[in-house]
Amino acid sequence: MADIPERELRTMNHLMYMEYYTGGNAGIFMKMKRLLHSYQSPYQRIDIFEHPDFGMVFSLDGITMMTEVDEFMYHEMLVHVPLFMHPDPKKVLIIGGGDGGSLREVLRHPSVEEAILCEIDPYVIDAARKYLPTSVKFDDPRAKIVNENGAEYIKQFNDYFDAIIIDSTDPTAGEGGHLFTKEFYQNCYKALREDGVFSAETEDPFYDKGWVAIAYNRISSVFPITKLYMGFMTTYPSGMWSYTYASKKYHPVDDYDPERAKPFEGELKYYNPEVHRASFALPNFVKEIIGEK
Amino acid sequence: MADIPERELRTMNHLMYMEYYTGGNAGIFMKMKRLLHSYQSPYQRIDIFEHPDFGMVFSLDGITMMTEVDEFMYHEMLVHVPLFMHPDPKKVLIIGGGDGGSLREVLRHPSVEEAILCEIDPYVIDAARKYLPTSVKFDDPRAKIVNENGAEYIKQFNDYFDAIIIDSTDPTAGEGGHLFTKEFYQNCYKALREDGVFSAETEDPFYDKGWVAIAYNRISSVFPITKLYMGFMTTYPSGMWSYTYASKKYHPVDDYDPERAKPFEGELKYYNPEVHRASFALPNFVKEIIGEK
Structure with a gap:
């Protein structure tokens, strides 16, 4: 960890993606490497993240649509x-x-x-x-x-x-x-x-x-x-x-x-x-x- | 929410169970209703929670062994x-x-x-x-x-x-x-x-x-x-x-x-x-x- 600049470490600490499943009492979390793209279109919010194990992660309105690995x-x-x-x-x-x-x-x-x-x-x-x-x-x-x-x-x-x-x-x-x-x-x-x-x-x-x-x-x-x-x-x-x-x-x-x-x-x-x-x-x-x- | 006493609300806010899967970059989270039992045996830590949707949740060393519903x-x-x-x-x-x-x-x-x-x-x-x-x-x-x-x-x-x-x-x-x-x-x-x-x-x-x-x-x-x-x-x-x-x-x-x-x-x-x-x-x-x- 020593090689990662303090500033970048702080950024990583805050990129916890949590998708609450129906009912709101459970879900998946992913520690994202970074947010590459976030855009509110006329229809939905489009987010694309990079995850250390899953590669690209694409979500719409906070719902995971796909990860590159699965x-x-x-x-x-x-x-x-x-x-x-x-x-x-x-x-x-x-x-x-x-x-x-x-x-x-x-x-x-x-x-x-x-x-x-x-x-x-x-x-x-x-x-x-x-x-x-x-x-x-x-x-x-x-x-x-x-x-x-x-x-x-x-x-x-x-x-x-x-x-x-x-x-x-x-x-x-x-x-x-x-x-x-x-x-x-x-x-x-x-x-x-x-x-x-x-x-x-x-x-x-x-x-x-x-x-x-x-x-x-x-x-x-x-x-x-x-x-x-x-x-x-x-x-x-x-x-x-x-x-x-x-x-x-x-x-x-x-x-x-x-x-x-x-x-x-x-x-x-x-x-x-x-x-x-x-x-x-x-x-x-x-x-x-x-x-x- | 108005009917829940402030004190109880604070307790609920802090009972977020997060199980990190192998690799440590993703996992499941469950918002637990309460912790019923927690004991460090000679072999492992035994926890039993109550979850609003899953019923009893039993975990060993922080790894979910079973929930009542599935x-x-x-x-x-x-x-x-x-x-x-x-x-x-x-x-x-x-x-x-x-x-x-x-x-x-x-x-x-x-x-x-x-x-x-x-x-x-x-x-x-x-x-x-x-x-x-x-x-x-x-x-x-x-x-x-x-x-x-x-x-x-x-x-x-x-x-x-x-x-x-x-x-x-x-x-x-x-x-x-x-x-x-x-x-x-x-x-x-x-x-x-x-x-x-x-x-x-x-x-x-x-x-x-x-x-x-x-x-x-x-x-x-x-x-x-x-x-x-x-x-x-x-x-x-x-x-x-x-x-x-x-x-x-x-x-x-x-x-x-x-x-x-x-x-x-x-x-x-x-x-x-x-x-x-x-x-x-x-x-x-x-x-x-x-x-x-």
């Missing part, structure tokens, strides 16, 4: 579970996901010809470009970045997308609430082709079980096939994250073809065919939350 | 995965587990005739009896509580147990290190009958991947069948917990008979046959940690 867990599960269910996904829409992690995963699929990233807040895109390695695919010729409210933007599409991925912030933060309504899910249904696939992040069943139930039930009231699935996400509340898969046609376990993931062996850090199937096995208390017994 | 996730996965692999578990040894949660789960199995709980620290047993609902089975006629060092205690047994369950604290805390040595695992092997089953908590692959690898590799150097499995554990570091199953005879997926869990439907909050199988599906980065590709 974002792969979330993005791979959100994207590859639906995309490997489709035999030939060409047109994909991501709503939210301004850090670019979902876009990066979508573009791993060589069949994809058009990947639209609809992120409401252009300032998130700017910050990601400048600080987040996840933004690596923003300029890919197959990618198109649109800064619009996803809940409005989707209305213009009919029978168009092969996959829609909802990579939203929390329903209670920023503009996230628009992406948890039944009307929005109906518009997703309409925008999907007859064999389209859908996934959404649907919060954690420990601190936010109410939202898990609401999101799952609304999605399942729209789609004939709806299944909750889960994965580890180490810096999100409780480390136990839920996603909801939906489709008009493909059952995510019965219709799954593990051969499709073969060419990706060695490339992905979380997803594999066993994990795909396993993620749909729900602990009893989670089944209870979504009314499945 | 301990079922850990105890069910540690105990039922091995016990349902055995056709008729009669004699079971639990090493560690002084809170009683593992003992409670073991005694759910009607075949069990003798369940020895070998907890080194009698003060943990005392505190659990007084404050923790998990101690509910301490006085069960089939249970026997022994306060000895598990690594020594096990040496007297040969070909005796049907199941051994290692419910230790962290390898770096208290007396936990004794329960992570190759010699200890060899003695477990010796103490098990030819169709015996074994499980151990083996830390988390995010903050403590070194220990996951060490424990798994040492166990697999002793047992012919060794498999890492995983489960959510929401108030443990990263929420992603690893366990290691081992046996001389039964493969935990190929030899699994889901019928055995049928009578437990409705009783367990986490474990079910789908979760049993799913827990052995490892994300790629975890396979890499244990050298499995």
Whole structure:
């Protein structure tokens, strides 16, 4: 410690990031190395920190959206579970996901010809470009970045997308609430082709079980096939994250073809065919939350 | 807030529990309602808190061992995965587990005739009896509580147990290190009958991947069948917990008979046959940690 100037030590002492989870009585703390960027956009406060172990940490309104070391867990599960269910996904829409992690995963699929990233807040895109390695695919010729409210933007599409991925912030933060309504899910249904696939992040069943139930039930009231699935996400509340898969046609376990993931062996850090199937096995208390017994 | 006396408010303001995870740059915080018990035993500091949402919180040397609301996730996965692999578990040894949660789960199995709980620290047993609902089975006629060092205690047994369950604290805390040595695992092997089953908590692959690898590799150097499995554990570091199953005879997926869990439907909050199988599906980065590709 002797080599660190007194002035810098004092700065470090004060950069304790504390995210209070729902209920306000517990949360995660991270001792940040420094704050690189903080901006109040028309939609939310955008912060980017550097953490000694986690690399870049990106938060919106004080809620951790990603850290560089574990974002792969979330993005791979959100994207590859639906995309490997489709035999030939060409047109994909991501709503939210301004850090670019979902876009990066979508573009791993060589069949994809058009990947639209609809992120409401252009300032998130700017910050990601400048600080987040996840933004690596923003300029890919197959990618198109649109800064619009996803809940409005989707209305213009009919029978168009092969996959829609909802990579939203929390329903209670920023503009996230628009992406948890039944009307929005109906518009997703309409925008999907007859064999389209859908996934959404649907919060954690420990601190936010109410939202898990609401999101799952609304999605399942729209789609004939709806299944909750889960994965580890180490810096999100409780480390136990839920996603909801939906489709008009493909059952995510019965219709799954593990051969499709073969060419990706060695490339992905979380997803594999066993994990795909396993993620749909729900602990009893989670089944209870979504009314499945 | 106006109704809370100033004096009490000040007390609450100061009861912020912060557990620093390995590396020291992140962790969990809990705003505790009150500290009920704090005792420095010859082995470790034993603390019991009350939390407004989590109920009783039990920690050893500042490391959270359990909270009342989510301990079922850990105890069910540690105990039922091995016990349902055995056709008729009669004699079971639990090493560690002084809170009683593992003992409670073991005694759910009607075949069990003798369940020895070998907890080194009698003060943990005392505190659990007084404050923790998990101690509910301490006085069960089939249970026997022994306060000895598990690594020594096990040496007297040969070909005796049907199941051994290692419910230790962290390898770096208290007396936990004794329960992570190759010699200890060899003695477990010796103490098990030819169709015996074994499980151990083996830390988390995010903050403590070194220990996951060490424990798994040492166990697999002793047992012919060794498999890492995983489960959510929401108030443990990263929420992603690893366990290691081992046996001389039964493969935990190929030899699994889901019928055995049928009578437990409705009783367990986490474990079910789908979760049993799913827990052995490892994300790629975890396979890499244990050298499995």
